[in-house]
Amino acid sequence: MGTNKQLVISSFSDDIRAATSILTTELPKISENQILVKNKYVGINALYDRELYRGKVPYINVKFPYVFGVEAVGEIIETGSLVNNFAIGDAISTVKVGTAYKEFQVLDADEAIAIPEATPEYLTINPTGVSAYLGLKNVAELKPKETIVVSAAAGGLGHIVVQLAKQKDCHVVAICGTKEKETLLQSLNCCDRIINHRKENIHTVLSTEYASKIDAAFDSVGRHMFDAFLKNLAPLGRLVVSGLATEINEGSFEKINAPRVYESIYWKGASVRCFMNHLYKDQHPEARNILFKQYQKRELQVKVDPKKFQGIEAIVEASEYLLAGKSCGKVVVEL
Known part of the structure; x- marks a missing residue:
């Protein structure tokens, strides 16, 4: 029987290196309804991971040692006797x-998602691309020819959001923070205005060029970004919160003394909404199929960060890299 190397949370800490360790165990035998998968690539969700190893995700009961990580693609190397919808060698996403x-996953066959290839691009589409699609459809309720502003637009989520928005012939405002990220956004050929927030003041630009003109805002940063988006919403505008990066980076929520949010949006009939991918699970298959077809037809570009990370041990470095704001596209680790 082979062994399985895993990155686990072994104690709570603010530091991933203090909180985690490498654990090697024997592979368990699979049951008649299970499959054994060799993971090829894993996706890095550093902010969510950090809340886990800080012990701050309220709906997860972390018991040490706790294997973490959410998304992976790989190939089936063994199937149970009653599994008839998958075969050895099939590519799957989890x-x-x-x-x-x-390195290896044992899972029930009905938890596996068939994909054309176990590549970083399909890892990016599922679930990150699915989040972009469903967030725009269900929460932003984006309509053709509207104006949308997207924070962290060169990230794994953001670079899909801006492309899907342009497919609706929207005016797309993309916000990023480095020259490399500007270059990535330019390569997508879908952004009408790119704002590098380290070169231009977000509040000034939006208040000057987009005052009361933002129909939809897609924000995963929070604080100053949220405030600038909120201030410049159009009548019936929608501000979608898809993440809280700044709050989480600081370790606690900023306490403010100001009028409540409705003071800013009541007279506009605008709204602030939140997106959580798992609440739309019944729509995931349809979203995946649409995005897979677009990618295969080259109607959708999928950008994977060019920095190479390899092996279970590299997950820690990849997480630190993402938290440092260096990523362009989806950060993945090859196993």
Whole structure:
């Protein structure tokens, strides 16, 4: 029987290196309804991971040692006797909290998602691309020819959001923070205005060029970004919160003394909404199929960060890299 190297949370800490360790165990035998998968690539979700190893995700009961990671793609190397919808060699995707950061996965066959190839691009589409698609459809309710502003637009989520928005012939405002990210966004050929927030003041630009003109805002940063988006919403505008990067980076929520949010949006009939991917699970298959077809037809570009990370041990470095704001596209680790 082979062994399985895994990255696990072994204690709570603010530092991933203090909180985690490498654990090697024997591979368990699979049951008649299970499959054994060799993971090829895992996706890095550093902000969510950090809340886990800080012990701050309220709906997860972390018991040490806790394997973490959410998304992976790989190939089936063994199937149970009653599994008839998969075969050895099939490429599959998995999206499940507490499963990804390991070399091999044993899972029930009905938890596996068939994909054309076990590549970083399909890892990016599922679930990150799915989040972009469903967030725009269900929460932003984006309509053709509207104006949308997207924070962290060169990230794994953001670079899909801006492309899907342009497919609706929208005016797309993309915000990023480095020259490399500007270059990535330019290569997508879908952004009408790119704002590098380290070169231009977000509040000034939006208040000057887009005052009361933002129909939809897609924000995963928070604080100053949220405030600038909120101030410049159009009548019936929608501000979608898809993440809280700044708050999480600071370790606690900023306490403010100001009028409540409705003071800013009531007279506009605008709204602030939140997106959580797992609440739309019934729509995931349809979204995946649409995005897979677009990618295969080259109607959708999928950008993977060019920095190479390899092996279970590299997950820690990849996480630190993403938290440092260096990523362009989806950060993945090859196993």
